[in-house]
Amino acid sequence: MSAPTPALAAATTGPSPRRPAPRLRTPRRGGGSRARRSPLLTVLTALVGIYALVPLAWLVVNATKTQGDLFSSxxxxxxxxxALWDNIQATLAYDDGVFxxxxxxxxxxxxxxxxGATFLAVLGGYALAKFDFPGKRAVFAVVIGAVAVPGTALAVPTFLMFSQxxxxxxPWAVIVPSLISPFGLYLMWTFAAEAIPGELLEAARIDGAGEFRTFFRVSLPLLAPGIVTVLLFTTVATWNNYFLPLIMLRDSTWYPLTLGLNAWNAQAATAGGEAIFNLVITGALLTIxxxxxxxxxxxxxxxxxLAAGSVKE
Incomplete structure (x- = not known):
């Protein structure tokens, strides 16, 4: 006697009962996935926030005061x-509008x-991250060493060189030294190494794109977050630069805001100088x-x- 076919066996045994769908587990409340709170870390964060915000609050409040109210309140x-609007108008009009x-x-x-520093850092970081050449390790050592050297240590040698x-x-005495940003170069180097896949560059080259076209059309959009980060760092460093213009510039018409406001503040200590502390404070508020x-x-x-490359995929 022949064995029953699969169709005949299914007809005689009837339909198999359906298995219940698996139920998804809901995470328990208060389990390990819940973020832990540290009272000590909260207190330290609050102290750092107060330390950062109190000077800003002081600047905003005192920019609304007159010269007399600064010392009586x-x-x-x-x-x-x-008197905020009056102080702003006086700051912009003082000394023939030198502000x-x-x-x-x-x-x-x-x-x-x-x-310029951001542009050079992007070019250098991309080249160091995506190209191999002799002496690359030496360049890496030089960049790390340059990051460790403070800018004030190079101010006097730079002044002697520019004086010769x-x-x-x-203005070139302030602009040219600002074009070099070792930290920006190192940041773009590490960012480009993680943000741009090597396979993407190889695909662009196989399609016939040259190196310049590959950089500007393929790599540059991927480097946008790193470019903005480096641009912010270099902008803040140049905007707040004080020591380099102090030793490089003698003509007040080429002063930046940091040096000009310091000159206004020093007027009160000179013989016959006019104390304009309310304008100095208002000018500092306009500066930031x-x-x-x-x-x-x-x-x-x-x-x-800043977070790019912090998580390994």
Whole structure:
């Protein structure tokens, strides 16, 4: 007698009962996945936040005071009169509007110096990350050593070199040293090594794209978060640069904002000088506003650039 076919066996035995669908486990509350809270870390974070925000609050509050209210009222509270707009107008008009000239000088140093430093850091970091050449380890050692050297240690040798070339007391004495950013180069080096897959570059080269086209059309969009991060660092460093312009510039018409506000502040200590502390404080508030705006608008790119490469896939 022949064995029953599979269809006949299914017909005689009837349909098999359906298995219940597997139920997904719900995470337990209060388990290990819950973020742990550290009271000590919370207190330390609060102290750091207070340390950072109190000077800013002091600056905003005192920018609304007159010269007399600065010395007759509490530093962290407003005075009898709200003179913010009057202080802003007086700051922009004082000494034939030299504050506007200092602001334009600072913008010039940032656009040419910080922008050029970012561009050079992007080019150098990309080349060091994606190309092999003799002496690459030596370049890495030089970059790390340059990051460890503070800029103030190089200010006097830079002044002597620029003095021999006749470039002191000119904008180039501030712009040219600002073009070199070892930290920006190292940051772009590490970022490009993780952000740009080597297979993508090989595919572009196989399709016939040259190195310049591959860089500008393929690599540059992937480097956007790192570029913004380096640009913010170099912008802040150039905007707040004080010591280098101090030793390089003698003509006040080429002063940046940092040096110009210090000159206004020093007037009270000179014989017959006019004390304009309310204008100095208001000018300092106007000086930091562009940096605050830049950080707020570019915060998303900046955070992603700092976190790039922190997680290994």
């Amino acid at each position: 509490f530093g962290l509270w407003f005075g009898d009169s709200f 506007g000239r200092w602001f334009a000088n600072t913008v010039l140093y940032v656009v040419v110096g910080a922008g 070339m006749g470039l002191t007391n000119t 506003l562009p940096l605050v705006v830049a950080f707020l608008f570019l915060q998303r790119f900046w955070q992603s650039g």
